Amino acid sequence: MQVTERRVAVTLWCAGLAVFSVMYAPQGLLTEICRDTGVDASRASLLVSAATLGLAVSVLGWAKLANRFGTSVPLRVAGVGAAVTSVAVPWLPSFEAMVAGRLVQGVALGGIPALVMALPHQFVPAKRAAVLGGSYIAATSLGGLSGRLLVVPIAEQWGWRTALFLLGCLVAALMAALSVMTPPTPRAARADGQRHHGHLRDPAMLCLFGIGGLLIGGMVVVFNYLPFRLEERPYLLSPTVISLIFLAYLAGTVGSRVSGLLTGRAGRRPVLVAACVLMGVGALITLAGPLPLILTGVVVLTAGLFVGHAVASSMVAERARHARNQAMALYNISYYAGSSVFGFVGGLAWVHGHWTTVVAFVVALGVAAGALVGKATGASRPMGLSRSTRSNRRAPRRETGAVSRRCRTV
Structure with a gap:
């Protein structure tokens, strides 16, 4: 099958829909889980945080596998793991077992966002x-949005448990489509796996990692605990009605x-600053007390997160002149660690x-x-490249200039 932009787009959509529907689906069920298991709100949120933590700790390992085998092979393996765990985890017998299962599920899910964002830069x-x-x-x-809205009613x-199982079946179908549509990719150069630590010496990269983790942390906190507020007086809303606040995700879209x-x-700096302000x-x-104002605030906050x-993430992918899979993995580590810890x-x-x-x-x-925005957008050149790498990049330009002078002389 020819690798077209449409094929890459379908792969991206399958990945985005599947991973994030199952990742945050328990968020809309936390109040019911609290009542059913007898845990408090912070413990119930571990069903969300465990998955994002598993994702955060696994993404760099997935990126290393991509360097060894190419992006497509580990991406398909991650898809199989995500499908199996999405169907199995809801039936684990205890709350503690489900938290552990969600951690394993997060590890499987981690290979998908860690790798799929590299595909557009490889083929288009x-x-x-x-x-x-x-x-x-x-x-x-x-x-x-769809994961949260589907499971509550x-x-x-x-x-x-049944709601999460049915969502898991849908995720398994999307993972099957992803496995079929993922284009074959070559192995990355061996040097990429040896130089990923250069990103950790780039202050701008570190700031971009931090921005992602801080912004997602803020949004997860609001979506985790606002339902508890809306179930109390004076609102006394039902879980199905409360789940409609997740329509704010459309602002993110x-x-x-x-x-x-x-x-x-x-320019990037004003847009990133605006995202943080939002x-x-x-x-x-x-x-504010009135429900319409609360919903307005959620919409504004969600738009800020997704713009930022x-x-x-686009700046990280573009800035990574080498070891792009590892750069995106490091961004995802910060992003999902922020979601887990701050949540x-x-x-x-x-x-x-x-x-x-x-x-x-x-x-x-x-x-x-x-x-962090000023430092993230201020540096003009990625750091952490070896002298030999930089000299190799300059050499072709000197040679080209010499050839041009000889041509003009002739």
Whole structure:
């Protein structure tokens, strides 16, 4: 099968829809899980945090496998693991076993976002790769939305375990499609696996990693614990009605798709700063009492996250002149570690200080992300390359210049 842009796009959409539907599906069920298992909100959130933590610790290993075998082989293996665990984990007998199972599931899922974002840069021109990258982020937002919306009404009728199992069957079907559509890729150069540590010496890369982790952490905190607030007085909303707040993910879909257009017109730094501001402003709006204002705040916050994530991840992929799989893996480590750690810490804020403390925590994350933007966008050249690598890159230009002078002399 010919490797076309459409084939790459279908692969990206299968990956984005599947991974993020199953990754965050328990988020819409946390209140019901608390009642069924007898755990508090911060412990229940471990069903989300365990999966994101497993993903975070596994992505670099998946990237190393991609360097050895090419992107397509480990991507298909990850798809099989994701399919099996998505179907099996809901039936584990205890809460603790489910947390452990979600950790294993996260390890399997980790190979997909760690590798799939490298495909556009391998098969399509750079400008189109940025567009496909935004398309993938849009797919992740729709996946996160659909997973949360599908499981809640099913859980009200047949229980949360059945809801997660049926979603797992859908994920397995998407993983089968991903395995078929993933184009074959060559092995990466051996030197790529030896020089990935150079990204950790690049201050701009480190700041981009931090921005992703801080922004996703803020959004996960809001989506984890806002349902607990809305089940209390004066709202007393049902789980199905509360799940409709996840429609705010549509703002993320739009934001990620227009992020490339915004950066083309305004530049990356203003767009990243605006994303961080939207995160903080959206969180502050949720302090208001009227439900429409709370929903408005969630929409604003979600748009900020997805715009910032789309720009930051694209900058990482573009900046990585070498070891691109490892660069994206390092970004994903920070991104999902932020989701896991800050998501759990936000639960402590809810338990001990209620919603005002949660909002203060989210605003602090947005401010910290904004403080990193200047360094992330200021450096003009990736760091961490060896002298031999830089001299090798300069050599062809000197040779080309010499040839040109000889041609003019002739």
